[in-house]
Amino acid sequence: MPNDDADAAWSALMALARRPDARAIRPLFAADADRAARWTHRAGDVALDLSRTSVSDDVLAALLRLARARDVTGFRDRMLGGGVVNPTEGRAALHAAQRGGGDAAVQATLARMQAFCGAVHGGALCGATGQRFTDVVNIGIGGSDLGPAMVARALWTPAAPMRAHYLANVDAHAWQEIRARLDPARTLVLVASKTFTTQETMTNAALVRAWLVDALGEAGTTHLAALSTNLPAAAEFGIPGERVFGFADTVGGRFSLWSAIGLSIALALGWDGFAALLAGARSMDEHFASAPPESNLPLLLALTEVWHVNGLGYPARAVLPYDERLARFPAHLQQLEMESLGKAVALDGGVVARASGPVVFGEPGTNAQHSFMQLIHQGPTPVPVDFILVAKPDHPFADSHRKLLANGLAQAEALLVGKSAAEVRAEMAAAGADAERIAAIAPHRVFTGDRPSSVIILPRLTPGTLGQLVALYEHKVACLGALWNINPFDQWGVELGKVLAGGTLAALEGRAVAAQAATAASVAAILRLQAEG
CATH class of the missing domain: 3.40.50.10490 (Glucose-6-phosphate isomerase like protein; domain 1)
Incomplete structure (x- = not known):
């Protein structure tokens, strides 16, 4: 218009x-x-x-x-x-409303988060072996990772109630690095995915869930909580509804650290710190x-x-x-x-x-x-x-x-x-440089400023x-x-790569052939290298 x-x-x-x-x-x-x-x-x-x-x-x-x-x-x-x-999605953008105020749904979520943090910090909610949680691992990507990870790093002190760790990249090297610092008996895990279908997040969640079960038996699943709106998928993964904290579609991922996505912040810093952030x-x-x-x-x-x-x-x-x-x-x-x-x-x-x-x-x-x-x-x-x-x-x-x-x-x-050519020449002359040296070097030492x-x-x-x-x-x-x-x-621009990744994964698993020629050539090269051992 x-x-x-x-x-x-x-x-x-x-x-x-x-x-x-x-x-x-x-x-x-x-x-x-x-x-x-x-x-x-x-x-x-x-x-x-x-x-x-x-x-x-x-x-x-x-x-x-x-x-x-x-x-x-x-x-x-x-x-x-x-x-x-x-x-384009027919939605409001209610991230500011998550910071508190009169919205009843927001207040209810904050109250549940506060009660959960209080139970964890107070020892009422412990791990499978009865030990208190000392570490929280947040598994998410994009807005479910970057904002909370930034805040937790910025504000954590040795006096904080828990240590927070953030697992985002589907590259399992990231999990290996984090895992070496954790005791499964004392580790609480948050799976942060609104749909509970994000490929990278759910792949990492499966790795961490297996680690907990290997160490603690099926009771290890009691160390899991979810930040999601998909209650059935979370339940199928082993997380009951009382351990699932939701947030609305009107809160975009990159604006979401104020919502349930910020639970790792509250656990790491204490509720008073999270409330002060809000x-x-x-x-x-x-x-x-x-x-x-x-x-x-x-x-x-x-x-x-x-x-x-x-x-x-x-x-x-x-x-x-x-x-x-x-x-x-x-x-x-x-x-x-x-x-x-x-x-x-x-x-x-x-x-x-x-x-x-x-x-x-x-x-x-x-x-x-x-x-x-x-x-x-x-x-x-x-x-x-x-x-x-x-x-x-x-x-x-x-x-x-x-x-x-x-x-x-x-x-x-x-x-x-900045620094002008005249200033550079004067400095060099005062330092004893000759005219030839000044002419050759002075242009490289000029800063335009402004x-x-x-x-x-x-x-x-x-x-x-x-x-x-x-x-x-x-x-x-x-x-x-x-x-x-x-x-x-x-953020429609992030969708195409996600869709294409499914077909590429099938090609890497040998279940299909990539349709695009350059992708097919790269897949073939990777498979050859993998076969060589």
């Missing part, structure tokens, strides 16, 4: 992007001594500094005009109000629902991405958490953003008019500085960066933490200010602040779906 207001807003924005100085950031600081303060926005414990981007006052005005034309706030209100915002996310929900557009953190983050992707043509973004505990946060965002926004089809079924779904990648700092930061500093195409910093650590090594923060801020500054980054600062990494951070990015994704006129809540 044509939207003349949106077309005009896009045209105005792209006109600004064609200006010769559209990518320049340093002049914005030169013209505004208060830029860092003016472009830092806060919600709860999260401070978002967008000053190191080339979003100027007139660019922001154009972006906000686009948001109005695309009715982003209307989309937000429909989503948070339970309206159908996933039209409360932190709720506080970001409230900010998203009520803050005006010009200070609404999820919307501002989304609009900045539109400027970078559509205005300036930057096809990727790096996420660099300067906190080792957030090492898996980039992986979580990879799924959250690329599975949600990697769409070439608009809501009306036509072709998306503009670029969407940038590549998201990252590693924790300072590791990234010795990995891919070369490309980010001197590669031909700028890559915007999200730096995530935590002001106060939960360890006593103040010197290490100061150096960590110094490196993060220095990287952001280096991307901004490379954008955002800086997010948390006071501490706690369940509450992590909940705020994750919800910030979830709502950013929703805003981008509205801005780009795509559905961020379906």
Whole structure:
């Protein structure tokens, strides 16, 4: 359906992007001594500094005009109000509702989860030999793994009630590595699959179930619980209904860590920690629902991405958490953003008019500085960066933490200010290099600068602040779906490979011949190598 207001807003924005100085950031600081303060926005414990981007006052005005034309706030209100915002599947997107509130079904599920955690932690629910559970293994993949694994890693401490392990890859090497650290008598296993048919998850579940039964007899099946809506399949696997925790179809996998899928988090951290995670996310929900557009953190983050992707043509973004505990946060965002926004089809079924779904990648700092930061500093195409910093650590090594923060801020500054050819030549001359050496080497040591980054600062990494951070990015994704006129809540692109895997498996088992020539050739090569022993 044509939207003349949106077309005009896009045209105005792209006109600004064609200006010769559209990518320049340093002049914005030169013209505004208060830029860092003016472009830092806060919600709860999260401070978002967008000053190191080339979003100027007139660019922001154009972006906000686009948001109005695309009715982003209307989309937000429909989503948070339970309206159908996933039209290809005819569903609402109720992940925010899982964080608590007035929904009776959500409250009932949370109450069951809390009671289960209390029984496990208190010793009322023990293993087959009467020993308390010390470890929980979550078997899932995609959203049933990435979000919970990220949170559990980020927030676990030695004082936590249980250790959590995450088994996702169908490659059994993953199970072998985890199994070596477990005592079956003390291990609780969660099978996380909404349909209880996901191939990778059910293959791994069968391996782990066999391990429990081998060690403990049929009583080993009492160590199993399920995060699923398929009660009959779970029962057939040996998991009774009272050990099955469901969640609605309106909760997409990559948004599901707040639901029953988060049971491993609650077991690992304790219920109070999980409740604080939910409360932190709720506080970001409230900010998203009520803050005006010009200070609404999820919307501002989304609009900045539109400027970078559509205005300036930057096809990727790096996420660099300067906190080792957030090492898996980039992986979580990879799924959250690329599975949600990697769409070439608009809501009306036509072709998306503009670029969407940038590549998201990252590693924790300072590791990234010795990995891919070369490309980010001197590669031909700028890559915007999200730096995530935590002001106060939960360890006593103040010197290490100061150096960590110094490196993060220095990287952001280096991307901004760069180093000119004149500066390089002057440095080399002062160090004693001759004219020939300077002429040969100076071009390689120039940094263009004016490379954008955002800086997010948390006071501490706690369940509450992590909940705020994750919800910030979830709502950013929703805003981008509205801005780009795509559905961020379906993921049809993952289906074809799943379907084809069945036929390929039959070929590898010798029950069929792969129909596609290249696949058949690869299968034949693998079978030959396997036959050689």
